[in-house]
Amino acid sequence: GDSVTQMEGPVTLSEEAFLTINCTYTATGYPSLFWYVQYPGEGLQLLLKATKADDKGSNKGFEATYRKETTSFHLEKGSVQVSDSAVYFCALLPDSNYQLIWGAGTKLIIKP
Amino acid sequence: NAGVTQTPKFRVLKTGQSMTLLCAQDMNHEYMYWYRQDPGMGLRLIHYSVGEGTTAKGEVPDGYNVSRLKKQNFLLGLESAAPSQTSVYFCASSYSILALYQPQHFGDGTRLSIL
Secondary structure (H helix, E strand, C coil), X not given: CCEEEECCCCEEEECCCCEEECEEEECCCCCEEEXXXXXXXXXXXXXXXXXXXXCEEEECCEEEECECCCCECCEEECCCCHHHCEXXXXXXXXXXXXXXXXXXXXXXXXXX | CCCEEEECCEEEECCCCCEEEEEEECCCCCEEEEXXXXXXXXXXXXXXXXXXXXXXXXXXXXXCEXXXXXXXXXXXXXXXXXXXXXXXXXXXXXXXXXXXXXXXXXXXXXXXXXX
C-alpha cells in the first residue's frame, strides 16, 4: 500500500545551517505531497504542498520539490533559525482516496 | 479566531474507565477528523465525518466511537479505556475532504494516558 518514509530524528543543527529533511514515498498513480509542521505544544500546520511532478512548494523559506523519478519530496531551508525547531511531517494524498498518509515525523532542534 | 479547539488538553484515566474528548470548530467546516499520534509513527485516522449526523471509520477505529450531532462539534468516546489507547489525540477540520484544496486545520491536541 501507499506509504511515506522520513529520516529519523532528531536532527540537530546550529543556527544559519542548511537543512535537509528527507522524505520518500510509495504510491501508485499521481499523489499530492505535503509538509506539515508541529511547533511545541501546538497542532499541525500545513507548511507547503505540491500537486504534480516537478512542482516546487515553498513557504517561510522552506522548499520541497516533487520528484517522481526518485519518489521523493525532501524539505530544504538555506538558513535555519531557532524558531524553526519543531517536528516536521511529510504526508501523501493518494489520487484514489481522500485519506492522508503520514510519515512518522522528524524532530528538528536548532541551537543558537 | 479560535479555529479548532480541543478539550481537555490532558487527562489520565484508569483502565476500564470511559471518557469523551470534545472537538469544536468555528469555521463552518463540513469535514472533521480524529487522529491519534504515537511515538515513531505518523498520524493515524480514527474516525471522520463528512457532515452533521454522519460518521465513518478511518484506519484505526476499534475501541472508539464518535458522534457529530452538531456541525461544529465532533466527539470522540472511549467506552472502556485500555493502556494501548495512551496517545496524543488530534482533531482536525476542513472545508473540503480534498486536503489538496483546503488544508486541514488542527487543534492543539489532547494528551491521554491510560494507567
